[in-house]
Amino acid sequence: PILVLAAGIYGSFYFAGFYGVAIAAAGMMATTAMQLSIDAFGPIADNAGGIAEMSGLPPEVRDRTDNLDAVGNTTAATGKGFAIASAALTSLALFAAFVGVAGINAIDIYKADVLAGLFVGGMIPFIFSSLCISAVGRAAMDMVNEVRRQFREIPGIMEYKATPEYDKCVAISTEASIREMMLPGAIALIVPIIIGFSFGAEVLGGLLAGVTVSGVLMGMFQSNAGGAWDNAKKSFEKGVEINGEMFYKKSEPHKASVTGDTVGDPFKDTSGPSMNILIKLMSIVSLIIAPHLSAGTSHIDGKMEVIRDIKTISVDSIGNTTVDTITNKIDSIN
Incomplete structure (x- = not known):
C-alpha cells in the first residue's frame, strides 16, 4: 500500500504538480460513500452477534454472525487504508499551501533545527496513539x-x-470519550503553534513532514494489525490447528487471542483511524498560522512590482517606422 501511495503521489506531481496531488486527493475522497458503507458493515454484523447472544438464539446463529464480523473486520481495514491514503494526499496539498503562504523556498533537512523538528514530528503519532489506547x-x-x-x-x-x-x-x-480526548486534541492543536512561533516556519515544515510520514505508517499498521488480532480470536470458534492439535474456544491459545484482541480493538477502532485526523488537523493549524510566520516574504504579504511598457510608433518622411518603448516601473503595490 505504501508503494502504491508513493507512486500515486509521484505520478500526480509529475503530470500536474501540486495541483495534480490535490486532484488525486479529491479523487480518493470521492470514494467516501463506499468507505462509509464498508466501515458500517463490520459494526452491524458485530451488533447482530451481540443481540443473538443476549437473546439466547441457537449457536449456529452466533457462528454465522461471527463469520460476517470477520469479513467486516477485513473490509473495515481496507476502508481505513483508503481513508489514511486520502489523508496523506490531502496533507501533502496542505503542506504545499503552507510552504507557499509561509514563503519558504526550501526545507533543508541538513539543518540541525529542521532535522530535530522532523524527529519530533515522527514522535507525535506515537504519543497520540499511546494516549488513545490508554484512554480506551x-x-x-x-x-x-x-x-x-x-x-x-x-x-x-x-x-x-x-x-x-x-x-x-x-x-x-x-x-x-470526551474527557480522555482533551490531551490528544490539545497536542494536535498546540504543538504546531509552539514550534512555529518558537523556531520558525522551516522547522514547522520539518515537523509536518515527520507527522505525515509516521502517521500514515502508524495508521495503516494499526488498522491492519487490529483487524488481524480480532479475526484471530474469532477463528477459535471453529477451531485452530496448532502443531497438529486442534484448539477451540476457552482453550489457552484462545485466552491468549482474547488478550491480544484487547489491544487489537483500540488499534483498529480508535488509534488507527485517528491518525488521518491528526495529520490533517496539524496541517490545517500550520496553514492558519503560516501568514504570521512569513515575516513579509510570502506571496500574500510580499509586495509586487508592476512593469508597464508604453510603446510609441513614429513614421519618418521616407516611410520607415520606429518603435520606442518607455518602461515605467511601479513599486510597492500591496
Missing part, C-alpha cells in the same frame, strides 16, 4: 467495575428478573 483501557475498566457493581447490588440480572442500569454504562463511555 481506562474507560473499559470503569465500565467493567460498573457492571460488576450492578451484578453485585442488583439481584436477578442474569435470570432476566431485573433490568440493568444501561444508562450508567452509556454515560461512562460518552463522558470518557
Whole structure:
C-alpha cells in the first residue's frame, strides 16, 4: 500500500504538480460513500452477534454472525487504508499551501533545527496513539467495575428478573470519550503553534513532514494489525490447528487471542483511524498560522512590482517606422 501511495503521489506531481496531488486527493475522497458503507458493515454484523447472544438464539446463529464480523473486520481495514491514503494526499496539498503562504523556498533537512523538528514530528503519532489506547483501557475498566457493581447490588440480572442500569454504562463511555480526548486534541492543536512561533516556519515544515510520514505508517499498521488480532480470536470458534492439535474456544491459545484482541480493538477502532485526523488537523493549524510566520516574504504579504511598457510608433518622411518603448516601473503595490 505504501508503494502504491508513493507512486500515486509521484505520478500526480509529475503530470500536474501540486495541483495534480490535490486532484488525486479529491479523487480518493470521492470514494467516501463506499468507505462509509464498508466501515458500517463490520459494526452491524458485530451488533447482530451481540443481540443473538443476549437473546439466547441457537449457536449456529452466533457462528454465522461471527463469520460476517470477520469479513467486516477485513473490509473495515481496507476502508481505513483508503481513508489514511486520502489523508496523506490531502496533507501533502496542505503542506504545499503552507510552504507557499509561509514563503519558504526550501526545507533543508541538513539543518540541525529542521532535522530535530522532523524527529519530533515522527514522535507525535506515537504519543497520540499511546494516549488513545490508554484512554480506551481506562474507560473499559470503569465500565467493567460498573457492571460488576450492578451484578453485585442488583439481584436477578442474569435470570432476566431485573433490568440493568444501561444508562450508567452509556454515560461512562460518552463522558470518557470526551474527557480522555482533551490531551490528544490539545497536542494536535498546540504543538504546531509552539514550534512555529518558537523556531520558525522551516522547522514547522520539518515537523509536518515527520507527522505525515509516521502517521500514515502508524495508521495503516494499526488498522491492519487490529483487524488481524480480532479475526484471530474469532477463528477459535471453529477451531485452530496448532502443531497438529486442534484448539477451540476457552482453550489457552484462545485466552491468549482474547488478550491480544484487547489491544487489537483500540488499534483498529480508535488509534488507527485517528491518525488521518491528526495529520490533517496539524496541517490545517500550520496553514492558519503560516501568514504570521512569513515575516513579509510570502506571496500574500510580499509586495509586487508592476512593469508597464508604453510603446510609441513614429513614421519618418521616407516611410520607415520606429518603435520606442518607455518602461515605467511601479513599486510597492500591496
